[in-house]
Amino acid sequence: MTxxxxxxxxxxxxxxNLQAILDACNSGQLSAKVVTVISSRATAYGLVRARNAGIExxxxxxxxxxxxxxxxxxxxxxxxxxxxxxxxxxxWMRILSSSFLSTFPNRVINLHPALPGMFPGLQAMERAYDxxxxxxxxxxxxxxxxxxxxxxxxxxxxxxxxxxxxADESFEQFKARVHEVEHQLLVxxxxxxxxxxxxxx
Ligand code: GRF
Numbered sequence: 001m002t003x004x005x006x007x008x009x010x011x012x013x014x015x016x017n018l019q020a021i022l023d024a025c026n027s028g029q030l031s032a033k034v035v036t037v038i039s040s041r042a043t044a045y046g047l048v049r050a051r052n053a054g055i056e057x058x059x060x061x062x063x064x065x066x067x068x069x070x071x072x073x074x075x076x077x078x079x080x081x082x083x084x085x086x087x088x089x090x091x092w093m094r095i096l097s098s099s100f101l102s103t104f105p106n107r108v109i110n111l112h113p114a115l116p117g118m119f120p121g122l123q124a125m126e127r128a129y130d131x132x133x134x135x136x137x138x139x140x141x142x143x144x145x146x147x148x149x150x151x152x153x154x155x156x157x158x159x160x161x162x163x164x165x166x167a168d169e170s171f172e173q174f175k176a177r178v179h180e181v182e183h184q185l186l187v188x189x190x191x192x193x194x195x196x197x198x199x200x201x
C-alpha cells in the first residue's frame with residue numbers, strides 16, 4: 001500500500017471545491033490527504049470547512065511592508081513545511097510569482113471556470129454568461145491546468161469539460177451547474193494525476 005498523496009489546498013472563499021476534495025478523500029475516491037488549507041481571506045468559509053474536517057488551516061495575508069515576491073517566498077516556505085506532493089489552487093485569488101512557483105515545479109494545479117484561452121481572470125462565469133446572451137458563444141466549460149508561471153489561468157492542460165448554455169437559465173442556476181461540473185472535474189483530474197504520480201515514483 002502506498003502512502004496517500006499530500007495535498008495543500010489554497011483558497012479564498014466558499015471552499016466548495018475544497019469540500020469536494022475532502023469528501024473524495026474521505027470516501028476513498030482519492031488516495032490523498034489534505035495536509036493544510038491556506039486562505040488569502042480571513043473570512044473565507046473554506047476555513048470553517050477545514051476546521052470542521054480537523055485540518056490545520058491558516059490565513060495568509062500580504063503585509064504592507066513586504067513585496068509580492070517576499071510574500072510568495074514566505075508562503076512557499078510555509079507550504080513546504082507540510083511537504084505536499086501537490087498544491088491545489090481551488091479558488092485562490094492571488095497570482096503567484098516565480099518566488100512561489102519555482103519551489104514546486106509541476107506541482108501547482110489551478111482550477112478555472114472557463115475553457116482554455118477563454119475568459120481568463122476574474123468573473124469568468126459572468127463574462128461567459130453575458131457572451132452567451134449576446135449570441136457570441138453556445139457553450140463554456142471548466143478546466144484544470146498546471147501553473148508553470150504567472151500567466152493567468154493559463155498553463156499545460158490537465159482536464160476540461162464543456163458546459164452548454166440552456167435557454168432561460170438564470171445566472172444563479174448556470175453558476176450552480178458550473179460548480180457541480182468543477183467539483184467532478186477537479187476530483188477526476190486529481191485522481192488521474194495522483195495515480196500517474198504513484199506509477200512514476
Ligand atoms: C471556482 O469557481 C474556481 O474555479 C474559481 O473560484 C471558485 C471557487 O469556488 N477559481 P469555491 O470557493 O471552491 O466554492
